Amino acid sequence: MKIKYSPNQNWKSPAPKLTGEDSYLSLSGNDWDDFGMRSTLNCTLVIDGVVQPVDFRLKMLIADCDYTASRLNELCAKGWSGEFPIPNIDYISVPTDINFYKILHSKFDHSSSHHVLHNLRDAGYLIYVIKDDAAKELSKLSAFSNSLLRDSGSNMSFQDGWRLFVGEESQIRDFTLNILTSEYESKPIPFRFESSLLPYDVNVLIGPNGIGKSYCLRSLVEYWLKTGMGDKKHSMA
Structure with missing residues (x-):
C-alpha cells in the first residue's frame, strides 16, 4: 500500500x-x-x-x-x-x-x-x-x-x-490524559489501571474542593465521546 x-x-x-x-x-x-x-x-x-x-x-x-x-x-x-x-x-x-x-x-x-x-x-x-x-x-x-x-x-x-x-x-492499561486547564495550560493527569492495590477497573481521583476533579472527569468523558474539547471537528475549526 x-x-x-x-x-x-x-x-x-x-x-x-x-x-x-x-x-x-x-x-x-x-x-x-x-x-x-x-x-x-x-x-x-x-x-x-x-x-x-x-x-x-x-x-x-x-x-x-x-x-x-x-x-x-x-x-x-x-x-x-x-x-x-x-x-x-x-x-x-x-x-x-x-x-x-x-x-x-x-x-x-x-x-x-x-x-x-x-x-x-x-x-x-x-x-x-x-x-x-x-x-x-x-x-x-x-x-x-x-x-x-x-x-x-x-x-x-x-x-x-x-x-x-x-x-x-x-487491555485497559495505565495512561496519561493531557487536558487543557481553565488557564489554557497543559496538565497531565495519570490514570493507573495496573495497580497492585486497587481492582483492575478502579481509579480514585482525590483532591480538595475547587482543585478541578469534576473538570478533569468531564474532559476525560468528552475525549471518550468525542464531544466538547474532544470533538475533532470542533477542535479543528
Missing part, C-alpha cells in the same frame, strides 16, 4: 485522493496547534478503490521540528516525491483512531501490514515490537506526550494498536 504526502493543501480539506492507485494512505498538512506543537496530518485511507469508513488523523513527530507539515512541504520543495518512508529523517507517528490498525489487520497479510507500520514509523510498533532505539528516544520528548498522545484515541493506538500484529489481546 502506497503512503504519500501531498504538499501545500488546504488544511481544512481531506487529504486528496491519489490517481492511478487502488490502495493507499494519502496525507496532507493540518494547522492544528497542540500547545506550540503542530504535528497533525489529514488522512484519506483507500483500499481496493474504496474509501475506508474511519475518521482519523496521523500525529507525526519529526526530530528537531515543531511543525510537521511545514517540514514535509520543505522536503517536497527540495525534490522529495512525498512517498513514505521519508529518507534521511528521524520521525515517529501515531494515528488518532485504533480502527486504522483493525482495517490494516483485516485487509492485508502479515508482511504488507508490517510494511505499512514500518514506513509510517508507527511509534507503538517500533517501540514495543521492533525495539527501535531512535523511536524510544523521540518518545521521551515532551512533544510526544503533549501532542501525539494528547487525546484518548492516540493513547489507545499507541498502547494497543500494535498488539493486533503480534497476537496479543488489548
Whole structure:
C-alpha cells in the first residue's frame, strides 16, 4: 500500500485522493496547534478503490521540528516525491483512531501490514515490537506526550494498536490524559489501571474542593465521546 504526502493543501480539506492507485494512505498538512506543537496530518485511507469508513488523523513527530507539515512541504520543495518512508529523517507517528490498525489487520497479510507500520514509523510498533532505539528516544520528548498522545484515541493506538500484529489481546492499561486547564495550560493527569492495590477497573481521583476533579472527569468523558474539547471537528475549526 502506497503512503504519500501531498504538499501545500488546504488544511481544512481531506487529504486528496491519489490517481492511478487502488490502495493507499494519502496525507496532507493540518494547522492544528497542540500547545506550540503542530504535528497533525489529514488522512484519506483507500483500499481496493474504496474509501475506508474511519475518521482519523496521523500525529507525526519529526526530530528537531515543531511543525510537521511545514517540514514535509520543505522536503517536497527540495525534490522529495512525498512517498513514505521519508529518507534521511528521524520521525515517529501515531494515528488518532485504533480502527486504522483493525482495517490494516483485516485487509492485508502479515508482511504488507508490517510494511505499512514500518514506513509510517508507527511509534507503538517500533517501540514495543521492533525495539527501535531512535523511536524510544523521540518518545521521551515532551512533544510526544503533549501532542501525539494528547487525546484518548492516540493513547489507545499507541498502547494497543500494535498488539493486533503480534497476537496479543488489548487491555485497559495505565495512561496519561493531557487536558487543557481553565488557564489554557497543559496538565497531565495519570490514570493507573495496573495497580497492585486497587481492582483492575478502579481509579480514585482525590483532591480538595475547587482543585478541578469534576473538570478533569468531564474532559476525560468528552475525549471518550468525542464531544466538547474532544470533538475533532470542533477542535479543528
